[in-house]
Amino acid sequence: MDIKLTSKVILEKEFKKSVKGYNVDQVDQFLDQIMEDYDKFEEVLNALKAENERLKEELAGSSKKPVAQPNTNNMNYDIIKRLANLEKAVFGDKLRERM
Structure with missing residues (x-):
């Protein structure tokens, strides 16, 4: 221009x-x-x-x-699984004794 x-x-x-x-x-x-x-x-x-x-x-x-919404079911399952593994690593035998 x-x-x-x-x-x-x-x-x-x-x-x-x-x-x-x-x-x-x-x-x-x-x-x-x-x-x-x-x-x-x-x-x-x-x-x-x-x-x-x-x-x-x-x-x-x-x-x-x-x-697109993320699949929250898979995310929740992964979080619960990681939390369980973390509890096993931290508390170890103490968890087995309670059960």
């Missing part, structure tokens, strides 16, 4: 005066540049709006997908 004008350039633009007033060709050229820039801004704005909508739809679609 090649933007030629800024608000400062537009504000500070001075046209040479001819016998009948401003040079019409200079004014027309300057207005043509302004029109080109506005067209570019509009293109960029439309492209960004389209991308924004696409990303919103993508985000909405991804949030509708079910999240």
